[in-house]
Amino acid sequence: MVETFFPIILLVGVVASIMIQNHIKAIPLPIVFIVVGMLFSMLPLYQHFTFDPTLFLFLIVAPFLYNDAQSASRYWIGRGAINIFSLSIMLVIFTVIGVGIVVHSIFSIIPLALVIALSAIVTPTDATSVSAFSFPNKNLQIPYIILQNESLFNDATGFVTLNIAVAMYLSGTFSIGAALVAFLIEFGGGLLFGVIIGVIIHAIRSLLISLGDDSPLVMVSIEMIVPFIAYFVADGFGFSGILAVVAAGLIQGSENDNLQLTSSRMQLVRSNAWEIIEQALTGVIFILLGISLPTIIIGILNTGHNLLFLLVMIALSIYTVKFVIRLLWTRYLVWMHIPSASRWKDSWIMALSGASGTISLALAFLLPKSINENSVVNRNSMIFIISVVIIVSLTIAAVTVPKPTRPKKNKDLIKPVDKWVREMIMVAMNTVRKEKEHQVESDIVVDALSQQLHAHKFVNRRERHQIYRFAYKAEINAVNELLSEKKITQDEHKYYLEFLALSFKTVTGGPLTNLLLRFRFGFNIGKLYRDINSVQEMFLTSPLLAEQFYWVNQFESHDEDIMSIEKVGFDAVMSALKEKFHGQSVSLELHDVRSFYRERHRRMYQSTPNPKIFYQLFLEAFHAEFEFLQNTIRDGKIGMDTAEALQEHIIYDQMALIQNDSVYTQNYEIKRYDK
Numbered sequence: 001m002v003e004t005f006f007p008i009i010l011l012v013g014v015v016a017s018i019m020i021q022n023h024i025k026a027i028p029l030p031i032v033f034i035v036v037g038m039l040f041s042m043l044p045l046y047q048h049f050t051f052d053p054t055l056f057l058f059l060i061v062a063p064f065l066y067n068d069a070q071s072a073s074r075y076w077i078g079r080g081a082i083n084i085f086s087l088s089i090m091l092v093i094f095t096v097i098g099v100g101i102v103v104h105s106i107f108s109i110i111p112l113a114l115v116i117a118l119s120a121i122v123t124p125t126d127a128t129s130v131s132a133f134s135f136p137n138k139n140l141q142i143p144y145i146i147l148q149n150e151s152l153f154n155d156a157t158g159f160v161t162l163n164i165a166v167a168m169y170l171s172g173t174f175s176i177g178a179a180l181v182a183f184l185i186e187f188g189g190g191l192l193f194g195v196i197i198g199v200i201i202h203a204i205r206s207l208l209i210s211l212g213d214d215s216p217l218v219m220v221s222i223e224m225i226v227p228f229i230a231y232f233v234a235d236g237f238g239f240s241g242i243l244a245v246v247a248a249g250l251i252q253g254s255e256n257d258n259l260q261l262t263s264s265r266m267q268l269v270r271s272n273a274w275e276i277i278e279q280a281l282t283g284v285i286f287i288l289l290g291i292s293l294p295t296i297i298i299g300i301l302n303t304g305h306n307l308l309f310l311l312v313m314i315a316l317s318i319y320t321v322k323f324v325i326r327l328l329w330t331r332y333l334v335w336m337h338i339p340s341a342s343r344w345k346d347s348w349i350m351a352l353s354g355a356s357g358t359i360s361l362a363l364a365f366l367l368p369k370s371i372n373e374n375s376v377v378n379r380n381s382m383i384f385i386i387s388v389v390i391i392v393s394l395t396i397a398a399v400t401v402p403k404p405t406r407p408k409k410n411k412d413l414i415k416p417v418d419k420w421v422r423e424m425i426m427v428a429m430n431t432v433r434k435e436k437e438h439q440v441e442s443d444i445v446v447d448a449l450s451q452q453l454h455a456h457k458f459v460n461r462r463e464r465h466q467i468y469r470f471a472y473k474a475e476i477n478a479v480n481e482l483l484s485e486k487k488i489t490q491d492e493h494k495y496y497l498e499f500l501a502l503s504f505k506t507v508t509g510g511p512l513t514n515l516l517l518r519f520r521f522g523f524n525i526g527k528l529y530r531d532i533n534s535v536q537e538m539f540l541t542s543p544l545l546a547e548q549f550y551w552v553n554q555f556e557s558h559d560e561d562i563m564s565i566e567k568v569g570f571d572a573v574m575s576a577l578k579e580k581f582h583g584q585s586v587s588l589e590l591h592d593v594r595s596f597y598r599e600r601h602r603r604m605y606q607s608t609p610n611p612k613i614f615y616q617l618f619l620e621a622f623h624a625e626f627e628f629l630q631n632t633i634r635d636g637k638i639g640m641d642t643a644e645a646l647q648e649h650i651i652y653d654q655m656a657l658i659q660n661d662s663v664y665t666q667n668y669e670i671k672r673y674d675k
Contacts, residue, residue, distance in 0.1 A: 037290015
């Protein structure tokens with residue numbers, strides 16, 4: 001029973017790690033995953049954890065690489081074929097052999113074949129591990145693209161090389177000719193099978209689109225099973241399943257490029273689904289490493305030798321030799337497509353950014369348990385060495401890469417995206433505010449837009465409570481003045497103050513208070529109208545709305561007018577808040593209080609919003625945002641990355657409106673109950 005929570009706890013760890021790194025950006029996300037995994041290792045469920053490497057490769061690595069392949073740019077792959085061959089095949093082979101020879105000569109206790117295996121594992125780069133740094137400097141876009149394409153193909157080379165090295169170690173024999181033949185068979189066969197499977201799936205998907213059966217569920221489900229089919233079939237025939245997955249992913253990626261604006265909804269769902277899956281798989285891999293590390297370290301310490309220090313030195317030696325080879329190779333044997341006045345800088349960035357990451361970790365788990373040369377050379381020791389290389393490479397990249405990749409200072413071009421979003425929303429709000437003929441709908445749209453300005457701010461509940469109390473007292477004073485001027489009766493004064501007291505208790509109370517109020521209003525409605533449907537409706541309605549529904553009906557049943565009293569109270573509150581906070585920036589707490597009173601006033605005093613007008617005003621707001629975006633691009637104030645982020649913001653807002661348009665207007669009609 002406990003084992004059933006295994007994947008759930010892993011997913012919780014992934015989510016927690018992402019949230020932690022979001023607030024501590026200086027620490028690379030993979031390292032946060034590892035630390036969280038080490039904390040999980042203290043749980044009884046995860047102590048002495050072991051994972052089937054075959055399942056690991058099939059269930060985690062295959063879909064991960066498939067998504068990388070289909071997301072890669074076919075244009076740059078074709079244009080950079082020479083670089084891909086140079087970095088993904090020649091550099092990997094040269095590094096594997098070079099690191100193997102150098103490190104084996106320094107630490108002869110490790111057989112050459114195993115050093116080659118270690119090098120094969122850590123040589124594949126993982127550009128996604130340092131993608132958080134991005135490359136905002138336009139002059140570095142080419143190195144970044146080369147890194148992405150390289151990391152796609154050298155993964156497969158690393159897999160094949162590792163298989164050959166491990167087989168060589170376990171058999172005790174080595175033949176260059178046999179190794180080359182094995183490499184070509186695995187490499188070429190895997191690519192061929194992947195292409196065949198990709199073409200077949202492509203034909204099926206094209207047929208479904210032509211028949212109109214391209215619903216997201218059907219199309220995305222088919223796409224999700226492609227990496228598993230490609231890997232299973234190719235591996236079954238003795239070829240590289242990983243290369244088959246990469247080839248199939250490239251074929252599917254070309255299909256996605258051809259779709260362009262066809263099946264747009266399916267493409268959006270597909271990209272979002274894969275983004276979530278990739279993040280989850282990346283997190284799971286690193287958390288599993290963190291869970292395994294304590295057991296590995298304890299096993300190493302129990303040998304009685306000063307082994308931990310030796311393994312760290314081996315790891316640092318592997319990283320250093322690998323880094324030097326990569327630096328020189330990228331300087332002299334990489335074509336940068338465009339002239340560059342800072343080739344050494346480009347090479348340093350490419351060498352530092354070529355960190356080991358997810359794929360290296362996946363390869364580490366694939367090491368066979370039969371490796372047990374001596375107390376130094378065993379599977380645990382090798383996984384520990386690989387872990388140190390990964391952590392060191394990620395840490396160095398995190399420290400060194402961001403600074404040289406920043407663009408030259410230009411306050412417009414480096415302004416954060418959220419600042420541009422804020423400006424864009426303000427333009428939309430000002431556009432909608434000009435609509436005076438439909439004030440009710442205009443106010444609702446402005447409030448909905450303004451809510452985005454405070455979406456990622458922390459609510460100070462104490463401060464909000466104080467503002468509510470200030471507004472509450474201002475309204476009470478206004479109602480007391482109405483009574484003193486004999487503009488309302490004693491009964492109206494008494495019951496309106498009771499309405500205010502209950503409203504104040506609701507907005508400042510907790511969940512228990514709200515639950516009790518639901519029962520109270522449900523009971524009162526049942527007592528007054530003896531209608532079970534009315535009781536049910538009231539109980540399922542928010543207490544704030546229930547109070548307003550209840551008191552409007554109560555006042556009307558006694559031929560009294562709550563609307564005019566509420567109008568005076570609303571004006572008094574808005575005036576008091578404006579006077580008290582004049583000249584201050586609008587805080588989230590003040591925004592919440594003002595929104596509450598505006599919604600109450602619209603609901604109780606004004607007519608029900610017209611959904612058609614409301615929808616038109618939202619379209620006007622989006623149109624204003626698009627015009628703002630066009631003008632900033634035309635004036636050269638923003639780059640394409642920022643422009644795409646702003647466009648994405650508008651599009652997601654439009655989709656949210658389509659899916660939830662009724663939410664904005666459905667709670668504004670006061671329900672009347674007849675006795």
